[in-house]
Every structure is written in structure tokens, then in C-alpha cells.
Amino acid sequence: MKKIGVLTSGGDAPGMNAAIRAVTRKGIYRGAEIFGITNGYQGLIEGHIEKLEIGSVGDIIQRGGTKLRSARCERFKTDEGQQTGIEQLNKFGIEGLIVIGGDGSFRGAQKLTAKGYPCIGVPATIDNDIAGTDFTIGFDTALNTIIEAIDKIRDTATSHERTYVIEVMGRNAGDLALWAGLADGAESILIPEKTDDLDSVIQRIRRGHDRGKKHSIILLAEGVGKGMEFGNKIEEATGYETRVTVLGHIQRGGSPTAFDRVLASRLGAKAIDLLMDGQAGKMVGIQQNHLVVHDIENILTGKHEIDLDLYQLSKELSI
Structure with a gap:
């Protein structure tokens, strides 16, 4: 394989540039x-394709976002769009494709692979909600x-x-x-995988207040x-002044941490090895600090598992 394409898709994540560079x-x-x-x-x-040289990816490893930019595309979900x-x-002679993104991006890669066009997925999403990998690019940042x-x-x-309620991103994952x-x-x-009922949250706030605690973070x-809904209910039930902060898209920006830069570099380089060694329809991930390879089909039908031991520990330490 002599010509390989790379794209980033879905929501941006810090470290995508490091993966593009790798x-x-x-390659x-x-x-x-x-x-x-x-x-x-x-x-x-639309054919927005250009050759990348060594210098094309210089000075981007420390930058957030993605040099290649990203967009969601409903048309690509159709057979006509994929074709x-x-x-x-084929016009550019590109023989394989590396897709950096989340599960929606991997579905596109799976469709292309099924049509005989080899693709490798690299997991990049701040939500950390992809099965088969302990961490996704962008989560740590x-x-x-x-x-x-x-x-x-x-x-x-x-x-x-x-009392402050802080709403964070994560889609359907609580990581x-x-x-x-x-x-x-x-x-x-409060996480989707194991949510406390509101009464237990209120009781914990009251216990802290009774022993002299002056503030609470939820x-x-x-x-x-x-x-806002949770904040209003907590204030009504406790009578304590409650504020809500929704962090929003600030969570998706910023210079990637050292962890994300190294992770992206390892996963991106491994993706090249897989394609050039004849692999297709795979995702490269990391488990117990070792690179692993899974079929994208299994990743899409699998389920990301949160570490509930951490959840239990948080309850034990917040008594």
C-alpha cells in the first residue's frame, strides 16, 4: 500500500492533531x-484531498482541535454517498483510509470496508465512550x-x-x-451508569451542612x-442557595495533555502499521497500557464499561 488517506470526523478532541502527525x-x-x-x-x-508532507504536520502536536477540520455528514450514511x-x-489513487473519531465515524469506516475499501479506526472523543479501549484521545485533556x-x-x-451543580459533557457515558x-x-x-436518586444527594448535602460544611459540589x-433542573430541585428541597454551571464546549478545546499527545502518537502510528500490513476494518485501542486491535464491527456492537470501583470509592470518600 503506497497511498493512504486520513480524516477526522465527528466532534473534535484535543490530540487529533497529534494523531494526524503520527x-x-x-506513513x-x-x-x-x-x-x-x-x-x-x-x-x-467533495474531493477536498491534498498530499501531506513531513512539514505539513510540523508544529501541530501541541494544538487543540484538528488541522483537517471536522464535519458531520448525513449524505455519507447513504450508499450513494459512500460510493x-x-x-x-480512487481518483487520487488512495488505497486505504485512517479514520480518527468516535463511533459515528467508525460506522462510516465499517461501511467502506464492507465495500472492499480498507479502513482503520483511531478512537478520538472526549467522552471516552468507545468499547475496546481504556482511553480515547481527548479524554484526559x-x-x-x-x-x-x-x-x-x-x-x-x-x-x-x-451548593454548586456542575454539568459536564460525556453524552451517554459518565467517565x-x-x-x-x-x-x-x-x-x-450523577452518572448514567449508576445514578443516585435525588433524595440521597439531598441527604448527603444536609449531612454535610449539619456538621458545619459550608458548600457542596455536585x-x-x-x-x-x-x-438547571437538578439545581432547582436541590434548592427547593434543602433551602440552600444553589447555583448551576454548564461547562459546555470549553471542555473540547485547549492544548492536549502529555498523555493525550503520547496516546495519539501511539495509536496513529499503529494504524499505519495495520493498514500497510494488510489489515482492514479494525480499530486500534489501548488496554492496560498495551496497544490492542479489535474488529470495528465488534466495537460498534459492544458497550463501553465504566469503572464502577471508582464510583464506589468516590462515595466512600465523600461521606
């Missing part, structure tokens, strides 16, 4: 030409962004003796809320519900 330079190291496709599958359909994408790849925000919110919560809540000593953590994963 794919490009490892060139192994004697291949690398072609970047801008704006994800939409750009693939148009393959025709564009988003986590640290959340922790920094909570630290600042705690300062004002203490000053004004308030961001769980890890951030444990790291920042939150009184309660972490809420967006997959559980809206922060």
Missing part, C-alpha cells in the same frame, strides 16, 4: 504517501479542563457558602463526571439530565 510521519517513514482529507466525510465526498467517497479516493474549572468554582462556592468528581472531591456524582453528567 499517521503522516509514520512516510514506511515509504507511503499520505493524503489529508479536510472536513471529514463531507470533504471526502461517491470511494470514487474520490477534557478531564483536566473540567478539574481546573471545578477548582475555581469551589473558591466562590466556599466564599458564598453555596468525565466520575473522574472529575473523584479528582476534585465532589460530594455527589457533578452531573449530561446523560443524566439538565443541570
Whole structure:
């Protein structure tokens, strides 16, 4: 395989640029030409493809977002859209494709592979909700962004003796809320996988107040519900002044952490090895700090499992 394409798709995640850099330079190291496709599958359909050189990916490893940009594309879900994408790849002589993104991006890669066009998936999403890998590119950076925000919110919560509900992203996974809540000593953590009922949260707040605690931090994963609704219910039930902060897309930006840069570099380089060694329809991940390879089909039908031992620990430490 002498010509390989790479694209980023779905929501951006810090570390995507590091993965693009690794794919490009490892591919060139192994004697291949690398072609970047801008704006994800939409750009693939429209033929927005250009050759990447070593210098094309210089000075991007520390940058958030994605050099290749990203877009969601409903047309690529159709057979016609997929066939148009393959025709564009064939026009440039590109023989295989590396897709950096989440499960929606992998579905596109699976469709292309089924049509005889080899693809490899690299998991990149701040939600950390992909089966078959302990961590996805971008999760660690988003986590640290959340922790920094909570630290600042705690300062004002203490000053004004308030309860704060902080809503974080994660889609239907609670990893961001769980890890951030444990790291920042939150009184309660509400996640889709194992949600406390509101009464138990309120009781915990009251117990803390009775022993002289002046503030409380509640972490809420967006997959559980809206922060404003929970904040209003808590204030009505306790009578304590309650504020809500929705961190929003600030969690998706910023310079990637060292962990995400190294992870992206390892996964991107491995993806090149898989394609050039004749593999297709695979996703490369990391488990117990070892690179692993799974069939994308199994990843899409599998389920990401959260570490409930961490959840139990957070409850034990927030008594």
C-alpha cells in the first residue's frame, strides 16, 4: 500500500492533531504517501484531498482541535454517498483510509470496508465512550479542563457558602463526571451508569451542612439530565442557595495533555502499521497500557464499561 488517506470526523478532541502527525510521519517513514482529507466525510465526498508532507504536520502536536477540520455528514450514511467517497479516493489513487473519531465515524469506516475499501479506526472523543479501549484521545485533556474549572468554582462556592451543580459533557457515558468528581472531591456524582436518586444527594448535602460544611459540589453528567433542573430541585428541597454551571464546549478545546499527545502518537502510528500490513476494518485501542486491535464491527456492537470501583470509592470518600 503506497497511498493512504486520513480524516477526522465527528466532534473534535484535543490530540487529533497529534494523531494526524503520527499517521503522516509514520506513513512516510514506511515509504507511503499520505493524503489529508479536510472536513471529514463531507470533504471526502467533495474531493477536498491534498498530499501531506513531513512539514505539513510540523508544529501541530501541541494544538487543540484538528488541522483537517471536522464535519458531520448525513449524505455519507447513504450508499450513494459512500460510493461517491470511494470514487474520490480512487481518483487520487488512495488505497486505504485512517479514520480518527468516535463511533459515528467508525460506522462510516465499517461501511467502506464492507465495500472492499480498507479502513482503520483511531478512537478520538472526549467522552471516552468507545468499547475496546481504556482511553480515547481527548479524554484526559477534557478531564483536566473540567478539574481546573471545578477548582475555581469551589473558591466562590466556599466564599458564598453555596451548593454548586456542575454539568459536564460525556453524552451517554459518565467517565468525565466520575473522574472529575473523584479528582476534585465532589460530594455527589450523577452518572448514567449508576445514578443516585435525588433524595440521597439531598441527604448527603444536609449531612454535610449539619456538621458545619459550608458548600457542596455536585457533578452531573449530561446523560443524566439538565443541570438547571437538578439545581432547582436541590434548592427547593434543602433551602440552600444553589447555583448551576454548564461547562459546555470549553471542555473540547485547549492544548492536549502529555498523555493525550503520547496516546495519539501511539495509536496513529499503529494504524499505519495495520493498514500497510494488510489489515482492514479494525480499530486500534489501548488496554492496560498495551496497544490492542479489535474488529470495528465488534466495537460498534459492544458497550463501553465504566469503572464502577471508582464510583464506589468516590462515595466512600465523600461521606
